[in-house]
Amino acid sequence: MPKTLFEKIWDAHVVLQEPDSPAVLYIDLHLVHEVTSPQAFNGLREKGLPTRRPEQTVATMDHVTPTIELSLAAMDEQGIKQIRQLQANCRDFGIHLYDLNDPQRGIVHVVGPEQGLTQPGMTIVCGDSHTSTHGAFGALAFGIGTSEVEHVLATQSLLQNRPKTMRVHFEGQLGAGVTAKDMILALIAEIGVGGGTGHVIEFTGPAVRALDMESRMTLCNMSIEAGARAGMVAPDETTFAYLRGRPSAPVGEAWEESLDRWRNLSSDPGASYDQTISLDAAALEPMITYGTNPAMGGPIRQPIPTPARESDPDRRAALEKTLRYMDLAPGKPLQGHPVDVVFLGSCTNGRLNDLRAAADLLRGRKVAEGVRMLVVPGSGNVRRKAEAEGLDEVFRQAGAGWRHAGCSMCLAMNGDQLSPGQYAVSTSNRNFESRQGPGGRTFLASPLTAAASAVAGKVIDPRVMCGDVKREE
Amino acid sequence: MNPFKTLTSPVIPLLRDDIDTDQIIPARYLKVTDKAGLAEGLFAGWQYLDDGDPNPDFPLNQPQYAEAQILLAGDNFGCGSSREHAPWALAGWGIRAILATSFADIFYNNALKNGLLPVTVDTETHAKLAAALDSAPSLEVRIDLPAQTVKLPDGTEAAFPLDPFSKTCLLEGIDQLGYLLKHEAEIAAFEGSEE
Ligand code: SF4
Numbered sequence: 083m084p085k086t087l088f089e090k091i092w093d094a095h096v097v098l099q100e101p102d103s104p105a106v107l108y109i110d111l112h113l114v115h116e117v118t119s120p121q122a123f124n125g126l127r128e129k130g131l132p133t134r135r136p137e138q139t140v141a142t143m144d145h146v147t148p149t150i151e152l153s154l155a156a157m158d159e160q161g162i163k164q165i166r167q168l169q170a171n172c173r174d175f176g177i178h179l180y181d182l183n184d185p186q187r188g189i190v191h192v193v194g195p196e197q198g199l200t201q202p203g204m205t206i207v208c209g210d211s212h213t214s215t216h217g218a219f220g221a222l223a224f225g226i227g228t229s230e231v232e233h234v235l236a237t238q239s240l241l242q243n244r245p246k247t248m249r250v251h252f253e254g255q256l257g258a259g260v261t262a263k264d265m266i267l268a269l270i271a272e273i274g275v276g277g278g279t280g281h282v283i284e285f286t287g288p289a290v291r292a293l294d295m296e297s298r299m300t301l302c303n304m305s306i307e308a309g310a311r312a313g314m315v316a317p318d319e320t321t322f323a324y325l326r327g328r329p330s331a332p333v334g335e336a337w338e339e340s341l342d343r344w345r346n347l348s349s350d351p352g353a354s355y356d357q358t359i360s361l362d363a364a365a366l367e368p369m370i371t372y373g374t375n376p377a378m379g380g381p382i383r384q385p386i387p388t389p390a391r392e393s394d395p396d397r398r399a400a401l402e403k404t405l406r407y408m409d410l411a412p413g414k415p416l417q418g419h420p421v422d423v424v425f426l427g428s429c430t431n432g433r434l435n436d437l438r439a440a441a442d443l444l445r446g447r448k449v450a451e452g453v454r455m456l457v458v459p460g461s462g463n464v465r466r467k468a469e470a471e472g473l474d475e476v477f478r479q480a481g482a483g484w485r486h487a488g489c490s491m492c493l494a495m496n497g498d499q500l501s502p503g504q505y506a507v508s509t510s511n512r513n514f515e516s517r518q519g520p521g522g523r524t525f526l527a528s529p530l531t532a533a534a535s536a537v538a539g540k541v542i543d544p545r546v547m548c549g550d551v552k553r554e555e
Numbered sequence: 556m557n558p559f560k561t562l563t564s565p566v567i568p569l570l571r572d573d574i575d576t577d578q579i580i581p582a583r584y585l586k587v588t589d590k591a592g593l594a595e596g597l598f599a600g601w602q603y604l605d606d607g608d609p610n611p612d613f614p615l616n617q618p619q620y621a622e623a624q625i626l627l628a629g630d631n632f633g634c635g636s637s638r639e640h641a642p643w644a645l646a647g648w649g650i651r652a653i654l655a656t657s658f659a660d661i662f663y664n665n666a667l668k669n670g671l672l673p674v675t676v677d678t679e680t681h682a683k684l685a686a687a688l689d690s691a692p693s694l695e696v697r698i699d700l701p702a703q704t705v706k707l708p709d710g711t712e713a714a715f716p717l718d719p720f721s722k723t724c725l726l727e728g729i730d731q732l733g734y735l736l737k738h739e740a741e742i743a744a745f746e747g748s749e750e
Contacts, residue, residue: 103719134742211635
């Protein structure tokens with residue numbers, strides 16, 4: 083029987099499958115951060131349980147950490163408590179921690195791949211929904227709750243019902259100024275925030291093959307915003323080239339052996355999926371969201387939908403409510419709408435190539451008067467590499483703030499946040515009500531669109547500034 | 556975990572689709588290291604007015620629902636972040652079951668691990684219940700877990716799906732970790748074969 087990539091990894095990790103029970107699935111790599119783990123470690127302590135395989139768990143701190151300076155002095159009491167607790171938990175249970183001042187520290191989903199911890203064929207979990215990011219390497223990676231964090235710490239296993247599979251095929255190639263972020267926003271707009279529920283998505287097709295690893299991570303990262311359990315891309319030479327030489331990647335003979343194994347990790351010809359969706363990458367345009375979930379978006383020049391045209395009364399009411407929260411007029415495109423804040427960062431778009439793309443656009447330009455732009459690299463590594471290339475100078479010259487690594491305004495737990503009523507173009511992944519600060523309003527878009535909008539002081543198609551599209555309409 | 560068998564309770568209507576876990580409990584309430592006290596942040600963006608006072612229009616603040624243990628939501632309840640603080644906050648407030656036409660995966664799993672029953676009802680039953688609540692806000696619904704049914708006051712009964720394993724865990728108040736620990740030998744054998 084031909085198998086999909088998902089089926090190959092799943093089957094290779096089932097420890098036990100009793101009738102009428104979920105499978106016991108073995109977990110190769112477990113990632114931990116400060117917000118979703120304290121109660122899991124408390125549970126181990128209460129039950130007197132050790133960690134089964136501490137060397138297969140790695141911890142970092144990212145959600146509550148400050149970005150202005152890397153010191154506890156810049157944090158509130160509760161945040162400090164979470165940091166201290168993670169430090170104590172990692173010490174007591176023998177888990178490697180990228181501590182606050184560790185040069186490798188960063189957002190959990192940026193650090194794993196960067197360190198070569200994330201590898202093809204693995205099962206990877208973290209108490210964080212964007213664990214789907216790691217699927218870019220052809221791993222089965224998904225977010226779990228805190229109870230499950232405790233299960234993995236204690237048994238290196240999880241109870242899981244087998245998900246269904248969905249193939250998302252991108253035909254053709256992306257046009258200039260259109261990115262992986264636009265691909266995933268287009269998919270979510272098409273299938274909805276619940277469209278992938280119960281499924282693991284495999285991204286296929288020429289447009290996906292042409293993406294570099296960082297872009298594949300962007301694509302898989304937001305699979306969860308379509309409700310999918312995980313997103314994945316079969317590994318290929320691009321994957322192997324990225325991994326080679328990373329600190330935790332295999333070396334020598336082990337590398338060759340791994341390569342042999344990894345090369346088998348594509349879906350077999352004729353393998354079947356529970357669902358298949360095809361999109362034309364060449365027809366995609368820069369995308370932006372206008373609403374309060376990631377599916378409420380569309381091409382940047384397209385008008386915002388009109389509630390009156392919505393025939394379903396529930397959907398009409400939901401759209402009205404959203405537009406009220408966002409204080410937007412229906413029927414007009416978002417392009418041209420004033421912007422207060424631009425956030426470049428997060429595990430979706432806080433990697434080196436994202437920063438490069440934005441810096442290329444900002445070079446020799448200025449962030450518009452009255453707009454606050456925050457650039458937050460995804461990890462200490464990304465930050466240092468960007469500085470080595472002089473990107474920090476480009477951002478500073480343009481008038482943007484250059485910060486330390488962390489989640490920052492993606493979820494606004496560390497003090498970086500919108501004020502009530504402010505509009506932000508954000509490269510992060512969620513535009514939920516108040517996600518980026520109580521009363522804040524978020525337009526999700528690519529780093530290119532974010533940078534261009536910072537310069538224009540309003541939402542703008544980045545292709546106008548790259549010279550790919552003649553003029554603003 | 557407390558066992559769950561049957562539950563008869565008024566139903567709090569929160570008829571929106573795609574209620575994400577950022578709405579159930581905003582990130583600013585997640586700076587905790589235990590599970591207690593989260594109810595304060597439950598639906599914080601909707602529960603309170605700008606000045607911090609309770610919003611009288613929000614169903615959870617209305618006196619007829621003070622003792623209610625069932626929530627009625629729309630489609631795709633619990634999407635977004637994996638935070639288990641969401642079911643902790645709901646359970647902390649006193650909610651024991653949620654009726655919705657569908658649930659997001661991670662939330663569904665998290666809820667079951669905290670004795671909070673996610674009940675998936677068909678759209679017809681959902682619409683009927685929503686309409687009934689509209690005219691009689693304090694009507695009561697009965698959930699029968701062993702029979703896997705929801706019973707409306709007019710006598711309508713609807714079956715709901717639940718995998719047998721989760722059902723047993725809920726009925727007996729079993730923690731899933733116990734099951735995994737029981738299979739340590741198989742896990743060890745698997746690890747041996749992998750190396
Ligand atoms: S950057 Fe945002 S989405 Fe990513 S892990 Fe941090 S908070 Fe979660």
